[in-house]
Amino acid sequence: MSVGQRVTSDHQLARLLQIGVVLEEVVEARSTQHHREMDVDVDAELGALLRHAAEESADHRDRLEDLIGELDADSVSYEEIEALVEAQYGNTKPEDFDGVLYDQLCNEETAYKFYDDLIEAIEGSDSTFSVDRDRVLDTLRGIRAEEEEGVEEVTAIMERR
Amino acid sequence: MNTADQYLKAIYLVQETEDGPASTGAVADALDVSPASANEMIGKLEERGLAEHEKYKGVSLTDEGIVRAREALSNYCIIERFLANVLEVEEFRAEARSLEAVIDDTVAERLDTIIDRSSECPDCFDAETDACKYLAEVESENPAD
Numbered sequence: 001m002s003v004g005q006r007v008t009s010d011h012q013l014a015r016l017l018q019i020g021v022v023l024e025e026v027v028e029a030r031s032t033q034h035h036r037e038m039d040v041d042v043d044a045e046l047g048a049l050l051r052h053a054a055e056e057s058a059d060h061r062d063r064l065e066d067l068i069g070e071l072d073a074d075s076v077s078y079e080e081i082e083a084l085v086e087a088q089y090g091n092t093k094p095e096d097f098d099g100v101l102y103d104q105l106c107n108e109e110t111a112y113k114f115y116d117d118l119i120e121a122i123e124g125s126d127s128t129f130s131v132d133r134d135r136v137l138d139t140l141r142g143i144r145a146e147e148e149e150g151v152e153e154v155t156a157i158m159e160r161r
Numbered sequence: 162m163n164t165a166d167q168y169l170k171a172i173y174l175v176q177e178t179e180d181g182p183a184s185t186g187a188v189a190d191a192l193d194v195s196p197a198s199a200n201e202m203i204g205k206l207e208e209r210g211l212a213e214h215e216k217y218k219g220v221s222l223t224d225e226g227i228v229r230a231r232e233a234l235s236n237y238c239i240i241e242r243f244l245a246n247v248l249e250v251e252e253f254r255a256e257a258r259s260l261e262a263v264i265d266d267t268v269a270e271r272l273d274t275i276i277d278r279s280s281e282c283p284d285c286f287d288a289e290t291d292a293c294k295y296l297a298e299v300e301s302e303n304p305a306d
Contacts, residue, residue: 006262007263012259012260015256018248019243019260019264019268022272023268023271026271026272026274030274076247076248084247084275084276085274088276106267106270106271107271109267110268110271113265113267113268114268117263117264117268121262
């Protein structure tokens with residue numbers, strides 16, 4: 001067992017980036033499901049938020065997949081994760097607009113925390129990777145900043161309501 | 162999962178295996194740390210009311226410590242199950258151990274929305290095989306080539 005946060009190998013880094021891809025795919029699939037299930041015409045602000053969340057997650061996934069490719073690892077297909085989300089969605093779906101907002105907040109906060117921990121774990125290691133370390137950190141910091149904006153955006157909507 | 166939670170989970174599993182207090186040495190072995198490091202962290206857990214240490218006997222978790230340890234074990238099960246079932250990682254035990262420090266509870270909760278976990282969790286975790294007994298059963302039915 002490894003105590004303490006450190007990323008020390010290409011393999012471990014690729015695996016963590018794959019987990020990042022899956023988290024983004026979960027966000028994208030859940031946002032799409034919410035959009036499909038809720039009458040978002042009634043709530044244009046929420047509809048726009050869900051569309052934006054799905055688009056942003058797809059963009060984050062692309063950026064992570066570039067790094068995973070450079071590490072000579074495979075990504076995780078969106079279709080596979082979408083099917084898993086759909087299979088479990090009945091048990092985990094929010095009941096109303098407030099629930100959808102809360103789910104979006106959890107998505108953004110979880111992603112922020114994941115990237116924050118991952119950045120710290122890479123910074124805490126002096127290992128070299130076959131992909132440029134600064135490029136990995138720049139990519140992850142950029143995504144983290146967007147997740148932070150996402151948390152603020154959802155929180156602002158929740159406070160207004 | 163933070164370091165304290167990793168210790169709580171390790172103590173909990175050693176206690177289950179030994180059916181009594183966990184020796185500092187066994188906890189240190191489980192975590193691959195020195196006995197001095199284990200002693201230091203056990204002292205911190207005691208200060209926080211999560212564990213009790215009795216000289217020559219070992220460490221036992223308090224009720225609050227058990228609750229935290231079981232949560233940590235559930236999150237560990239999520240990581241193992243996610244690696245085994247979603248990413249199809251054969252060496253899911255070793256990888257779960259190397260990743261658990263970087264995977265926060267909130268992240269494990271999100272991953273939990275796409276895996277199929279027994280309601281018995283974490284009671285179905287088998288300390289000896291270091292995996293959920295259902296995962297271990299599937300593994301023995303479909304051994305890796």
